[in-house]
Amino acid sequence: MSENFTPDSSLQQQMETFEETCRTADLKLTHQRLEIYRELAKATDHPSAEMLHKRLQKTMPTLSLDTVYRTLTTFEQHHLVKKVQTVDSQARFEAQMVQHHHLICDSCKEIMDFHWNSFDSTPLPADIRQWGTIRNKNVTIHGTCQKCQALKKVKKRT
Amino acid sequence: MSENFTPDSSLQQQMETFEETCRTADLKLTHQRLEIYRELAKATDHPSAEMLHKRLQKTMPTLSLDTVYRTLTTFEQHHLVKKVQTVDSQARFEAQMVQHHHLICDSCKEIMDFHWNSFDSTPLPADIRQWGTIRNKNVTIHGTCQKCQALKKVKKRT
């Protein structure tokens, strides 16, 4: 499987880029913004606003859920984070901005990242190109991850 | 651009398949279910539950929104319709079950279908296959459609 996109060693660098982008965009570097971004950047599970809020409350007890929502919206507008496409009610987010794709387990709802360079460099069908301006193309794979498959087998036996 | 998936001529056939599936699955063929399915099958714009409800109220004034939600959920469970992945709050649906992909205009939120056979037959990267059982793989393209591009140009001039 593709390796983790944000090893600990690079988190620091990602934070610096974040701070730089904020300064350029005239976004104030508040404690809340820094911590929300850091929490999302180090997460690999594409958390929802609520999940982030829950995680951050341990260290920031007064952080409110609406600030998390507002902050994520602001980040999204400045292309610092992305909303992940799902069919579920709660929106989920990622700080990974490098081109990649998603594997979604329909059973446990886990979302995994993967790279697919040969796809990325494949041109689109000709008739699509006249639809408009293409910003990006992404693959989403749905299925059942190994963990959930194993669980199902256990259940069947009982 | 790819042609329409459900020309009028085939709607009748699609309804018959629908009815057959309902009978097999012991789903009662109520007036509401038939009309909700027909409305979705003939739509090409991937409507939300609310949009479907609004459209159907003209001919079925007593149809309630919660029935639309409940019915779509039931249909989805029986693989008669699909929820479309979006980043928006309202879920959107389609009755098109044949393998296809989506173009989404980030400006007007329009969702268009397209086919891409060469992609469909491309094998996945080897390291993905050990993730679990793959059910399907789909491409989503984000961008701005021609209509919205034209609008933007007009706005800039004023």
Next chain:
DNA sequence: CTAAATGCAAAATTTTTGCAGTCCC
């Protein structure tokens, strides 16, 4: 006739907003 489906109303869930106080630059 009977279990399933619907409509109504009310609740639950997720996200957004107004406003007063707080904090970064």
Next chain:
DNA sequence: GGGACTGCAAAAATTTTGCATTTAG
């Protein structure tokens, strides 16, 4: 210091649920 940001509370938006009634098979 001033405008942007946050927390609180309340509202809005979307979806789900309980229950009495209706309906398909």
